[in-house]
Amino acid sequence: QVRLVESGGGLVQAGGSLRLSCAASGRTLGTHAMGWFRQAPAPGKEREFVAAISKSGGTTGYADSVKGRFTISRDGAKNTGYLQMNSLNSEDTAVYYCATRSRDYWGEANPQFENWGQGTLVTVSE
DSSP states (O other): OOOEEEEEEEEEEEOOOOEEEEEEEOOGGGGGGEEEEOOSSSSSSSOOOEEEEEEESSSSEOOOOTTTTTTEEEEETEEEEEEEEEEEOOGGGGEEEEEEEESSOOOOOOOOOOEOOEEEEEEEEE
């Protein structure tokens, strides 16, 4: 099983940028599709899909709320995935989780993942 550790979260002003990293160990990340999800720190908020990328990196998908602002990528040599987040706003404040699965990602709108990291907090101040 792949063990995932997220990093790169923190406090940023609205309009700013952050890059999240997801370091994998235990197995080669290249044999897994990868996704990013988030959960806002408000009562009743569920975890929501943000972005996903296929094993080869050739297929990516994004939630409408982040399309054009966030970019998902992966580096096989470093066994690490990334989420570049630009033009952040207060609605992006959340705990961000990376996740993997052995099935490839084909661009489906609501992908399901089976292996999760512990999350990293992103706070955007106005």
